[in-house]
Amino acid sequence: xxxxxxxxxxxxxxxxxxxxxxxxxxxxxxxxxxxxxxxxxxxxxxxxxxxxxxxxxxxxxxxxxxxxxxxxxxxxxxxxxxxxxxxxxxxxxxxxxxxxxxxxxxxxxxxxxxxxxxxxxxxxxxxxxxxxxxxxxxxxxxxxxxxxxxxxxxxxxxxxxxxxxxxxxxxxxxxxxxxxxxxxxxxxxxxxxxxxxxxxxxxxxxxxxxxxxxxxxxxxxxxxxxxxxxxxxxxxxxxxxxxxxxxxxxxxxxxxxxxxxxxxxxxxxxxxxxxxxxxxxxxxxxxxxxxxxxxxxxxxxxxxxxxxxxxxxxxxxxxxxxxxxxxxxxxxxxxxxxxxxxxxxxxxxxxxxxxxxxxxxxxxxxxxxxxxxxxxxxxxxxxxxxxxxxxxxxxxxxxxxxxxxxxxxxxxxxxxxxxxxxxxxxxxxxxxxxxxxxxxxxxxxxxxxxxxxxxxxxxxxxxxxxxxxxxxxxxxxxxxxxxxxxxxxxxxxxxxxxxxxxxxxxxxxxxxxxxxxxxxxxxxxxxxxxxxxxxxxxxxxxxxxxxxxxxxxxxxxxxxxxxxxxxxxxxxxxxxxxxxxxxxxxxxxxxxxxxxxxxxxxxxxxxxxxxxxxxxxxxxxxxxxxxxxxxxxxxxxxxxxxxxxxxxxxxxxxxxxxxxxxxxxxxxxxxxxxxxxxxxxxxxxxxxxxxxxxx
Ligand code: GAL
Numbered sequence: 303x304x305x306x307x308x309x310x311x312x313x314x315x316x317x318x319x320x321x322x323x324x325x326x327x328x329x330x331x332x333x334x335x336x337x338x339x340x341x342x343x344x345x346x347x348x349x350x351x352x353x354x355x356x357x358x359x360x361x362x363x364x365x366x367x368x369x370x371x372x373x374x375x376x377x378x379x380x381x382x383x384x385x386x387x388x389x390x391x392x393x394x395x396x397x398x399x400x401x402x403x404x405x406x407x408x409x410x411x412x413x414x415x416x417x418x419x420x421x422x423x424x425x426x427x428x429x430x431x432x433x434x435x436x437x438x439x440x441x442x443x444x445x446x447x448x449x450x451x452x453x454x455x456x457x458x459x460x461x462x463x464x465x466x467x468x469x470x471x472x473x474x475x476x477x478x479x480x481x482x483x484x485x486x487x488x489x490x491x492x493x494x495x496x497x498x499x500x501x502x503x504x505x506x507x508x509x510x511x512x513x514x515x516x517x518x519x520x521x522x523x524x525x526x527x528x529x530x531x532x533x534x535x536x537x538x539x540x541x542x543x544x545x546x547x548x549x550x551x552x553x554x555x556x557x558x559x560x561x562x563x564x565x566x567x568x569x570x571x572x573x574x575x576x577x578x579x580x581x582x583x584x585x586x587x588x589x590x591x592x593x594x595x596x597x598x599x600x601x602x603x604x605x606x607x608x609x610x611x612x613x614x615x616x617x618x619x620x621x622x623x624x625x626x627x628x629x630x631x632x633x634x635x636x637x638x639x640x641x642x643x644x645x646x647x648x649x650x651x652x653x654x655x656x657x658x659x660x661x662x663x664x665x666x667x668x669x670x671x672x673x674x675x676x677x678x679x680x681x682x683x684x685x686x687x688x689x690x691x692x693x694x695x696x697x698x699x700x701x702x703x704x705x706x707x708x709x710x711x712x713x714x715x716x717x718x719x720x721x722x723x724x725x726x727x728x729x730x731x732x733x734x735x736x737x738x739x740x741x742x743x744x745x746x747x748x749x750x751x752x753x754x755x756x757x758x759x760x761x762x763x764x765x766x767x768x769x770x771x772x773x774x775x776x777x778x779x780x781x782x783x784x785x786x787x788x789x790x791x792x793x794x795x796x797x798x799x800x801x802x803x804x805x806x807x808x809x810x811x812x813x814x815x816x817x818x819x820x821x822x823x824x825x826x827x828x829x830x831x832x833x834x835x836x837x838x839x840x841x842x843x844x845x846x847x848x849x850x851x852x853x854x855x856x857x858x859x860x861x862x863x864x865x866x867x868x869x870x871x872x873x874x875x876x877x878x879x880x881x882x883x884x885x886x887x888x889x890x891x892x893x894x895x896x897x898x899x900x901x902x903x904x905x906x907x908x909x910x911x912x913x914x915x916x917x918x919x920x921x922x923x924x925x926x927x928x929x930x931x932x933x934x935x936x937x938x939x940x941x942x943x944x945x946x947x948x949x950x951x952x953x954x955x956x957x958x959x960x961x962x963x964x965x966x967x968x969x970x971x972x973x974x975x976x977x978x979x980x981x982x983x984x985x986x987x988x989x990x991x992x993x994x995x996x997x
Contacts, residue, residue: 324596324637327469327574328675331725333957336715337364337402338696339642339681342390343374344688349701350393356702357682358397361715365394366641366678369404369474370436372453373411382456395466402678403467405454405561408474410439414449421446423478424486426532435689437479441557442492454564462569469574471641472561475600476554477583483550485528494523496549510834511541540754544835547585547750555590562593578641581627582764584753587746589634589785596635599627600642600680603665605651611950612967617658618990621952621965622768624665625775628672630744630783639676640669646694646707654692660990662707664963666714667992671954671961679711717982721959721994724981729958731780732997737942738779741793742771745785748802751835752827758859760879763800769927770799770825776931777938778945778953790815794941797823797934804829806845813849817913821937824850825920825930826857826882843882850919851890851910857882857921858899867897868906868922868929871936875922875929877906882921884908893933894922907933945973951987962993 328335338357342350357365367390368375376382394401415421415433421443422430431438439446461467478484501507504520513519518539520526528546529538558577565575574595579588581599588597603619610620631638643665647654669677684695684705696708704712731739749763756762774781774797782793786808790796796815801824809829816822829846831837838844842855858881860866865876870893884905886892894907906922907929920933938944947953950966953973962972964987974985974995983993 322571322574322595324574324635327572327595328637330727330957331722332675333722333725334670334674334718335363335676336361336711336718337366337400337676337678338362339366339678340390340394340683341370341681342367342386343371344685345683345701347386347389350390353683353701354390354394354399355397356697358399360696360704360712361719362399364400364402364468364676364678365682366402366471367391367394367404368406368457369471370406370409372406372409375406375457376411376453379413379417380452382453384456384460388460391461391464391466399466400468401464401466402469402471403457403461404471405450405457405473405565407439407450407454407472407561408476409436410446410449414446415439418443418445420486420488422486423482423484424489425482426485426530428485430486431478431482435479437475437477440484440486440488441476441553442484442486442488444488447557447560450561451564454561455567458565458568462565462573467573469576469595470565470569472558472565472575472577472594475578475580475583476558477580477586481583481585483528483546483585485530489550489553490528492553493528493546493549494526496552497526497545498523500545510836511539511545512836513539515539538754540751541835543754544747544751548747550585551587551590551746554586555592558591559593566593576639576641581630584746584749588631589746589787596637596639597631598639598641599631601627601640602642602644602648602651604644604655604657604661605648606653606655607651610967611965612989614658614967614989615950615965617655618661618664618965618967621668621775621950621963622772624668624672625781625952626768626771626783628669628674629742629771629781632673633782633784633788637675639674639678641678642680643669643677644694644707645679645681645696645711646705647692648694649690649692657707658990659706660710660988660992663710663714664965664990664992666711667961667994668952668954668963670718671952671956671959671963673956721981724959724996726958731955734943735778735780735955737794738777738938738944739793740774740779740781740795740797741784741788741790742767742774742781743786743796743798743801744783745801745803747833748800751802751831752800758879760859760862766825766923767799769930770797770823770934772949773927773931773934775952776945776947776949777935778947779938780955786811790820791818793820795821795823795937797825798828799825800827801825801829802827803831803833803835804845805833809845809849812846812917813912816849816915816917819914821915821941822917823920823934823937824917826880826923828919846919847887849910849912850917851887851908852884852919853887854885855882855921858901866899866922868894868924869897870894870907870929870932873932875924875932876926877922877924877929879925880923881906882919884919884921893918893936894929896922947973958996960995960997962987962995964989964991
C-alpha cells in the first residue's frame with residue numbers, strides 16, 4: 303500500500319513540479335562557491351556570531367546546518383523547537399552567508415528509537431543496531447517514515463521561504479555505513495513486495511532465479527528471505543543476491559525521493575534539493591534518485607588507505623578518487639558539487655597521516671577543474687567532544703586559528719575570488735580535447751553481480767574501472783561516466799569495462815554507435831550474462847561476437863605469483879588477473895596475442911572496423927595497466943593528439959581555464975604551450991602543487 307501511495311504522490315509531484323534545470327541554480331561567473339559545515343547545536347550560542355563572522359571573513363560564502371540535529375529540532379515527540387535554528391540562520395544571513403539546510407533523518411532521536419525499537423536496521427548477523435551511532439533506522443520502516451515525514455515537513459514550512467536558505471540536503475550519506483545491508487523484518491517484507499511487483503507470480507521468480515538448482519523452489523513469496531551468507535550453508539543463489547541489491551538501491555532512492563516530495567510541498571522553487579552520497583557505497587545508486595535536482599558527493603582522500611604515487615603519495619592521495627566522482631556525479635544531471643571534503647587530518651582512518659603541505663588546496667583545484675558548482679568543507683571547527691574528536695576543522699580546537707589545511711582552504715577561497723575576475727562567458731572546449739571526449743559506460747548491475755561472483759580473488763571491479771579511467775585521463779580525454787540512459791553519439795570513444803550483463807538492444811545500440819563513427823572499447827567479462835544474470839544458452843559471450851569480431855572465447859586465471867605474457871606492437875606485457883582467450887573472426891585484426899600457457903598464439907586483443915568506427919575487445923586484464931595503456935593510446939592517436947601525462951599528473955579544462963595538478967611525490971613538468979597565460983603556479987610543479995592557465 304505504501305508503495306502505491308508513494309507512486310501516486312510521486313506521479314502527482316512529477317506532473318505538478320516545474321521543469322527544473324539544475325544549471326539555473328548557479329551563476330557560471332561564480333565558478334565554484336565555497337562553504338563550510340557548522341553545527342550551532344554543538345557550540346555555545348554566544349560563539350555563533352563570532353564563528354560565522356569568521357567563516358565569512360575567511361572567504362566562505364555559505365554554511366551547512368542541521369543534518370544531525372533531530373534531537374535539537376524535536377526534543378520530544380511532536381514538540382518542535384526551531385528557535386535556536388532561526389537564530390543560527392539569522393546570524394549566518396547577517397554576515398552574508400547563505401545556508402544549506404539539511405533534513406536530520408540520519409540521526410533519529412533516542413525517544414524515537416526507544417519507543418519504536420522496530421525501526422532499527424538489523425545486520426546479517428541478526429543484530430539490531432542501537433541508539434548511539436547514526437544511520438541505524440531502516441528505510442523500509444513505515445513507522446520511521448511517519449516520523450521522518452513530520453520533521454521534514456516542519457522544517458520545510460519553517461525554512462522553505464527563507465531567502466538565506468539556498469538549498470536542501472536530504473539525510474546524510476544515505477547508507478547504513480560499513481557496508482551494512484538491512485535484514486530487519488521491515489526490509490524482509492519490503493524485499494518480498496519488490497519481488498512480487500517485479501515477477502508477478504512465484505513461478506516466474508522460480509524460473510528466473512533457477513530455483514530447480516538445489517531444490518530451492520518457492521511455493522509462495524512469503525517463504526522468501528533476504529539471501530544471507532551468514533545463515534546459509536552453501537553459496538546463495540546469485541540471482542536472489544542481485545535482486546536484493548537492486549531492491550536495496552531502489553529502497554534508498556525511494557526514501558530520498560519521498561523526502562523530496564515532502565520538502566517540495568512547502569519550499570520555494572528557487573531552493574534546490576540534493577543529497578550527498580558516498581561513491582564507494584555500493585548499496586546506494588544515486589542515478590536511481592529522481593527527486594533531487596542534482597546529486598553530489600562526499601570524499602575523504604587521506605586516511606591511511608590510499609598509497610598514491612611515490613613516497614609521499616599516502617599524504618596526497620590518488621587522482622582518480624576525485625576525478626571519477628567529478629565525472630560521474632556531474633554527468634548525472636549536468637551539475638554537481640562536493641558536499642564534504644576533509645580540511646586536514648581525520649580521526650577514523652586506518653591510520654591518520656597529515657596531508658602533504660598543499661594537498662588540501664590541490665584537491666580544491668581538482669574539484670573546481672571537475673566542473674563542480676560548490677565545495678563544502680567538513681567541518682569549520684574541530685569538535686571538542688563526540689565521536690570525531692581529533693578530526694581537523696578549518697579552524698583548530700581553539701575555534702579561532704586556521705588549521706594547517708584550513709590555511710590552504712583560505713588561500714583557495716582567495717584565489718577563486720581572483721579567478722572569477724578572469725572568467726569570460728562562452729568558452730568552448732578546445733578541439734584537441736573535443737577529439738578525445740570519452741564516456742565510460744557503467745551499470746551497477748555489473749558491479750553487484752561481479753562483487754558476488756568475482757571468480758578469482760584477484761578480481762576487483764573498481765580497480766578494473768579505475769584502470770581504464772586513468773588511461774583516458776592520462777591521454778587528457780575529457781571524460782564522462784555515463785549510464786545507458788545517456789546519448790552515446792556525443793562521444794568519439796566509449797569504454798564499457800567488464801560490462802557483464804547485457805541484452806540484444808544494448809548490443810544493437812553499440813553496433814549503431816560504431817557504424818556512425820564511434821570507437822567502442824570492450825573489456826574482459828563483457829556480455830557473459832543476460833540482464834537476469836543467466837548465462838546465455840550459447841558459447842561464452844556469443845551475443846557480442848559479431849560486434850567485436852570474435853568467433854569463440856573462454857577465460858583463464860593464473861595464481862597470484864604468476865605472470866602470463868602478452869605481446870602487442872613488438873612489446874611484451876604481463877597479465878595475471880583475467881584472460882579472455884579469443885578466436886578472432888575473419889574481419890577482425892588481431893592486435894595482441896598470448897605468448898605462453900597452452901594457448902600461446904591465441905588472440906588477447908582484437909580490433910574490428912565497422913562503418914565509420916571501430917570496436918576493440920581487450921581480453922587481458924593486467925595489474926599494471928601497461929598493455930591497456932598502449933592499446934588505448936593507439937586508438938586515441940588515431941583520433942587526434944592525446945597527451946601522454948605521467949601517472950598521477952592531471953590536466954583538466956573548465957570554463958576557459960586549464961588546470962594542472964601534481965599528485966606525485968616528484969616535481970613534474972606540465973605541457974603548457976608557449977604563449978599561454980599562467981594565472982596560478984608554473985609549468986614546473988612541485989608535489990601537490992597546482993597551475994592554472996589560459997591558452
Ligand atoms: C563523513 C560524514 C560526516 C563526518 C565525516 C568525518 O563521511 O558524512 O558526517 O562523519 O565523514 O570525516
